[in-house]
Amino acid sequence: MTFKEAEQRVEELSNQIHDLDKKYREGAPDISDQEFDIMMNELIQLESDYPELLKVTSPSQRVGGEVSQNFENVAHAIPMLSLSNTYDKEDLTDFDDRIKKDINLDQVEYVCELKYDGVALSLTYENGILVRAVTRGDGIKGDDITKNARTIKSIPLQLTGEFPDILEVRGEVFMSKNSFEENNLKISVENEIRRQKGNKEQPLLANPRNAAAGALKQLDPKKVAEKKLDMYAYQIASDYEKITSHYDGLLRLKAWGFNIPDTFEINSDIDKVWDYITSWDQKRKDLPLETDGVVIKVNQMDLHKKLGNTAKSPRWAIAYKYKAEAAKTPLLSITYQVGRTGAITPVANLEPVQLAGTTVRRASLHNANEIERLDLHYNDVVYVEKGGEIIPKITGVDKTSRREGATKVNYIENCPACNSTLERKEGEAQHYCKNYECPPQIKGRIQHFVSRKAMNIDSLGGETIEQLISIGLIKDAGDLYSLTEEKLSQLDRFKEKSINKLLSGIEESKNIPYEQVIFALGIRSVGSTISEKLAEVFTDIDKLAEATEEEIAELYDVGSTVAVEVKKFFNSDVQLEFLDKLKSAGLKFKLEKQEVKDTLESKSFVCTGKFSIYSRNEMHALIKQNGGSVKTSISKNVDYLVAGEKAGSKLKKATELGITVLTEEEFSEMINN
Numbered sequence: 001m002t003f004k005e006a007e008q009r010v011e012e013l014s015n016q017i018h019d020l021d022k023k024y025r026e027g028a029p030d031i032s033d034q035e036f037d038i039m040m041n042e043l044i045q046l047e048s049d050y051p052e053l054l055k056v057t058s059p060s061q062r063v064g065g066e067v068s069q070n071f072e073n074v075a076h077a078i079p080m081l082s083l084s085n086t087y088d089k090e091d092l093t094d095f096d097d098r099i100k101k102d103i104n105l106d107q108v109e110y111v112c113e114l115k116y117d118g119v120a121l122s123l124t125y126e127n128g129i130l131v132r133a134v135t136r137g138d139g140i141k142g143d144d145i146t147k148n149a150r151t152i153k154s155i156p157l158q159l160t161g162e163f164p165d166i167l168e169v170r171g172e173v174f175m176s177k178n179s180f181e182e183n184n185l186k187i188s189v190e191n192e193i194r195r196q197k198g199n200k201e202q203p204l205l206a207n208p209r210n211a212a213a214g215a216l217k218q219l220d221p222k223k224v225a226e227k228k229l230d231m232y233a234y235q236i237a238s239d240y241e242k243i244t245s246h247y248d249g250l251l252r253l254k255a256w257g258f259n260i261p262d263t264f265e266i267n268s269d270i271d272k273v274w275d276y277i278t279s280w281d282q283k284r285k286d287l288p289l290e291t292d293g294v295v296i297k298v299n300q301m302d303l304h305k306k307l308g309n310t311a312k313s314p315r316w317a318i319a320y321k322y323k324a325e326a327a328k329t330p331l332l333s334i335t336y337q338v339g340r341t342g343a344i345t346p347v348a349n350l351e352p353v354q355l356a357g358t359t360v361r362r363a364s365l366h367n368a369n370e371i372e373r374l375d376l377h378y379n380d381v382v383y384v385e386k387g388g389e390i391i392p393k394i395t396g397v398d399k400t401s402r403r404e405g406a407t408k409v410n411y412i413e414n415c416p417a418c419n420s421t422l423e424r425k426e427g428e429a430q431h432y433c434k435n436y437e438c439p440p441q442i443k444g445r446i447q448h449f450v451s452r453k454a455m456n457i458d459s460l461g462g463e464t465i466e467q468l469i470s471i472g473l474i475k476d477a478g479d480l481y482s483l484t485e486e487k488l489s490q491l492d493r494f495k496e497k498s499i500n501k502l503l504s505g506i507e508e509s510k511n512i513p514y515e516q517v518i519f520a521l522g523i524r525s526v527g528s529t530i531s532e533k534l535a536e537v538f539t540d541i542d543k544l545a546e547a548t549e550e551e552i553a554e555l556y557d558v559g560s561t562v563a564v565e566v567k568k569f570f571n572s573d574v575q576l577e578f579l580d581k582l583k584s585a586g587l588k589f590k591l592e593k594q595e596v597k598d599t600l601e602s603k604s605f606v607c608t609g610k611f612s613i614y615s616r617n618e619m620h621a622l623i624k625q626n627g628g629s630v631k632t633s634i635s636k637n638v639d640y641l642v643a644g645e646k647a648g649s650k651l652k653k654a655t656e657l658g659i660t661v662l663t664e665e666e667f668s669e670m671i672n673n
């Protein structure tokens with residue numbers, strides 16, 4: 001790998017990890033934890049092979065999380081770190097070897113605890129009284145959620161026995177499996193009532209971890225209490241000279257009144273640790289809460305100090321994570337779904353099988369390459385895996401149970417909905433139906449248009465859209481704005497109330513801001529984040545329509561794929577006709593500027609190198625808030641280069657082109673003036 005390739009890969013991984021992390025925290029991970037951890041490890045490896053590529057803002061250097069604006073942000077006395085993790089026995093041995101070498105000992109004692117799947121919380125006690133509860137946040141500072149924490153029954157408000165004047169305890173707040181089910185049942189019942197009244201339904205909780213995180217951030221402590229959260233304490237974080245081992249610490253925590261499960265164990269060496277890990281693999285499923293691994297900690301407290309921390313995790317601990325659960329089941333058939341862009345997704349229909357507490361009937365097969373990779377045959381028996389709450393995935397085929405003469409899965413050549421010939425571009429994995437009038441595509445586009453992040457017309461469901469299309473009342477989302485009471489009365493089971501609701505939903509959508517309208521247009525590759533970026537720079541739709549491919553591609557994080565798609569959209573007669581309908585309906589096609597100052601008077605910036613005052617993202621946000629724009633590469637259209645430490649080729653190029661170079665401090669002065 002050349003340096004250039006490594007640089008690109010690091011950038012690519014960092015961006016992907018950043019996005020995946022965000023989705024994970026929103027409760028909708030795209031990939032399994034193991035796949036995520038593999039990406040993170042690749043990044044760490046590259047950064048260690050090419051130290052010049054290591055940035056302070058790299059996800060490998062930061063605890064994934066952030067503080068919110070709804071609570072007071074408090075700095076942690078001792079940073080709240082993450083844990084390094086592994087799925088391999090061998091890594092555990094390496095961990096043990098490294099520790100023995102670092103501290104020059106032949107044997108090290110370890111405490112094993114289960115890895116509770118919730119969110120970390122720091123609790124501070126002064127003279128035995130709970131005075132502050134702070135979330136992990138970004139590891140350096142977190143949200144002060146003391147009022148919320150006080151509603152959790154297993155968090156003692158007052159300690160019992162003998163305790164130090166100042167004490168910081170850390171633990172995991174979680175939602176038990178029972179509470180999780182009860183809470184979801186409650187939401188389902190409420191939704192039934194909401195449906196009857198024609199009100200918007202609440203989404204079900206995605207998983208207990210995410211539910212716990214969400215509950216802790218409620219603004220009303222009463223709502224937190226209703227969610228029935230729990231906490232297990234797992235660490236005394238402040239110095240307490242009376243405790244010399246972690247094991248004693250856990251016993252002491254219990255005596256003070258904390259909830260400590262009796263699943264922890266002290267082990268004299270790493271082989272015993274492995275026994276603990278294997279013995280809990282199955283047993284943990286009977287525990288009242290979700291666990292996803294085992295945390296292994298050096299027992300002696302003085303060794304913690306000696307071993308210290310990396311930027312992201314303590315060196316005296318490691319998490320062993322259990323692999324995602326797998327099951328084996330026969331493949332019954334394959335269905336091909338047509339998405340709004342015409343992309344075809346093959347879905348495997350499986351003989352129902354129990355997996356990680358749910359019944360699995362379907363698994364995504366992604367595309368023809370995936371089917372090829374699996375060498376999938378009809379009637380095969382397949383392995384399915386599930387990580388987190390994501391759609392299960394087929395990871396392999398049990399070839400031993402394949403019957404003789406079984407035929408290979410043949411990818412379809414025609415669209416299952418409109419029969420037109422499918423196309424697949426060179427180098428693309430996906431097949432496409434190119435017929436713009438293909439019914440599931442029309443439906444998909446309209447569903448996208450009315451979705452929450454787009455025009456948010458939640459009174460229009462999939463079935464109604466299908467009916468509207470089949471009666472011929474609408475051909476695209478633009479036609480929604482010419483629907484009338486009279487037209488809608490032709491629909492089955494659509495009474496006055498539903499009609500009014502739909503019409504007012506459509507009317508209200510005219511207030512949806514410009515950036516969301518861009519997203520609603522459904523331009524390929526233009527997601528909601530990209531839409532916001534486009535709106536910031538091209539402040540009305542005509543400016544966006546007139547922008548050149550180059551101008552779009554050079555925006556930070558945007559790139560040429562997006563640029564091509566945007567241009568394609570504005571060059572298409574069909575789309576321009578669609579756009580005209582939306583314009584005459586009076587949608588917002590202009591950015592309503594909020595609080596954007598003009599300190600930087602539309603100047604354009606590139607930021608490069610390592611910074612110490614701001615993170616890269618903060619810097620970008622500041623530039624935009626002050627009326628400037630952010631570019632990724634140096635060209636003569638760039639006004640300023642903000643150069644941090646180790647600014648490399650960009651600095652050289654900027655100097656050659658005579659672009660003004662600013663230090664981070666100069667930049668800071670510029671915006672604070």
Ligand SMILES: NC(=O)c1ccc[n+]([C@@H]2O[C@H](COP(=O)([O-])OP(=O)(O)OC[C@H]3O[C@@H](n4cnc5c(N)ncnc54)[C@H](O)[C@@H]3O)[C@@H](O)[C@H]2O)c1
Nearest residue numbers: 020021024029031032033036082083113115116120234295
């Ligand atoms: N699937 C995805 O797309 C995706 C995206 C982002 C992150 N993730 C997952 O999240 C992980 C990163 O999250 P993280 O930084 O919170 O790390 P983590 O959850 O893997 O480990 C650190 C945390 O473990 C908790 N913990 C539970 N039991 C503990 C115990 N007994 N002792 C000490 N700590 C205990 C603590 O809260 C601590 O903060 C990644 O490794 C990945 O597996 C997945």
Ligand SMILES: [Zn+2]
Nearest residue numbers: 415418433438
């Ligand atoms: Zn079709």
